[in-house]
Amino acid sequence: MVDRTLVSLLNEAGVEINGDNPWDIRVHDERFGSRVMRELNLGLGESYMDGWWDCERLDELFHRLLTSGIEKKIRGSPRYLLRLLPAVLFNLQSRARSRLIAKRHYDLGNDLFLSFLGATVQYSCAYFEGTDDLDEAQRNKLRMICEKLGLCAGEHLLDIGCGFGGLARFAAAEYGCEVTAVNISREQMRHARDICAGLPVRVLDQDYRAIEGRFDKIASVGMFEHVGRRNYRTFMRVAHRCLSPGGVFLLHTIGGNVTCFNCDPWIAKHIFPVGMLPSAALVGKAAEGLFVIEDWHNIGPHYDKTLMAWNRNFQAAWPGFAERYGERFRRMWEYYLLSCAGAFRARRIQAWQVVMTKDGVGRPQPACRPAFAGRDEPVRWN
Known part of the structure; x- marks a missing residue:
C-alpha cells in the first residue's frame, strides 16, 4: 500500500496512483511509496530508473506536480535541507x-x-x-x-x-x-x-x-x-x-x-x-x-x-x-x-x-532585438 501522505499530496496535484489519466503513476513495486517519502526527489527519480513505476506522460506529471505547490510542502524536510549543505559550505x-x-x-x-x-x-x-x-x-x-x-x-x-x-x-x-x-x-x-x-x-x-x-x-x-x-x-x-x-x-x-x-x-x-x-x-x-x-x-x-x-x-x-x-x-x-x-x-x-x-564606456545601445534573415519574411520577436 502506498503511503497515505504521498497519495494525498499527489491527489492535490491531480495525480492518482494507478489512475487512468496519462499523467497518473502506475506502481509496480509496493516499496515505491516509502522510498519516495524517505528520499524525496532522489527516490522518485531512482525508483523510476529501477522500474518501480511508470507514467505515460512524465512531462505532464511534472507539470502538474510543480504547479500544485507540492514542492514547497517538502522543502522544509530535514532530509531535503541536508542535501544543500555541501553547496552551502564548499565551492x-x-x-x-x-x-x-x-x-x-x-x-x-x-x-x-x-x-x-x-x-x-x-x-x-x-x-x-x-x-x-x-x-x-x-x-x-x-x-x-x-x-x-x-x-x-x-x-x-x-x-x-x-x-x-x-x-x-x-x-x-x-x-x-x-x-x-x-x-x-x-x-x-x-x-x-x-x-x-x-x-x-x-x-x-x-x-x-x-x-x-x-x-x-x-x-x-x-x-x-x-x-x-x-x-x-x-x-x-x-x-x-x-x-x-x-x-x-x-x-x-x-x-x-x-x-x-x-x-x-x-x-x-x-x-x-x-x-x-x-x-x-x-x-x-x-x-x-x-x-x-x-x-x-x-x-x-x-x-x-x-x-x-x-x-x-x-x-x-x-x-x-x-x-x-x-x-x-x-x-x-x-x-x-x-x-x-x-x-x-x-x-x-x-x-x-x-x-x-x-559599464562606464558610454557605448550606444546595441540593437538587441533586430530582425534576422533566413526566411522569405524577416522574423521579429518580442
Whole structure:
C-alpha cells in the first residue's frame, strides 16, 4: 500500500496512483511509496530508473506536480535541507573539480548526443518562432545570437563553453568572424574541431578562468549553469577583462525563479554533477559595476518544445544504443528530458539571453532585438 501522505499530496496535484489519466503513476513495486517519502526527489527519480513505476506522460506529471505547490510542502524536510549543505559550505565548482561534469556527462559519447540533438548539434534551447522543426528552430537561435551580438566580418568572437562547436561554426561560416572557443569536454572539443575544420576557429582545452586576450564580442551558451554561485562574479570579471570597450557580451543560460544553492538532488547525482541554476538576482549581482544589462530575453517556453523534440529523437534512436547503455540508462535519460520539459512548462525554470556591454564606456545601445534573415519574411520577436 502506498503511503497515505504521498497519495494525498499527489491527489492535490491531480495525480492518482494507478489512475487512468496519462499523467497518473502506475506502481509496480509496493516499496515505491516509502522510498519516495524517505528520499524525496532522489527516490522518485531512482525508483523510476529501477522500474518501480511508470507514467505515460512524465512531462505532464511534472507539470502538474510543480504547479500544485507540492514542492514547497517538502522543502522544509530535514532530509531535503541536508542535501544543500555541501553547496552551502564548499565551492563545488572549483577549478580542481571543473572537469567532473565533462567526464560524467558530456563525454558519454558523441554518437549518443548526435542521435537526438539534430543536425546543428545544439545542446541548448532552440527558438521555435514560425517553425515546429527542431533544426530550423536551432538555426533561428544561432542567428538570433549573432544578430544580438551585432557580429560583423573580421571581428573576433570568444565562445565560452562552445559545446559541440555549432555556434563557432555558424559565426565563422555565416558572418565571416574569427572565433576562439574554449571547452573542457574532450568529446565536445573533438567534434567542434571536426566541424570547424577549414574555418578561422580555434578550439582550446581551457577552463574559463584561464582565458586571456581581448575580443570584439563574447557569447556563452549553456555553460553558466556549471559555474556555481561562488564563481559568478569571477566569470563576469573574466568576460569583462576579455571584452573590448565597444564590445557586446551575450549570456545564454537556464535560470531559476528563486535563489538556491543547488540543483535538484536527482539531476545533480545522475545528470549534471555540481550543477546550479542562477537566479536573476545572482546574475544581476555578478554583473553589477561591470556591465550594462541592455536586454533580458526569456525564451523558456521554447525549451519545453526543445526537450520534447529531443526525447522523440532519443526514443527513435534508442535501439542502436540499448545494448551499450541498458534499460536503466534509457529510463534515466527519458526521466531527465521529460521532467525538465514539465518544469519549463510549469514556468519553474527559464531560459535567458542577457545582452550586456561594458559599464562606464558610454557605448550606444546595441540593437538587441533586430530582425534576422533566413526566411522569405524577416522574423521579429518580442
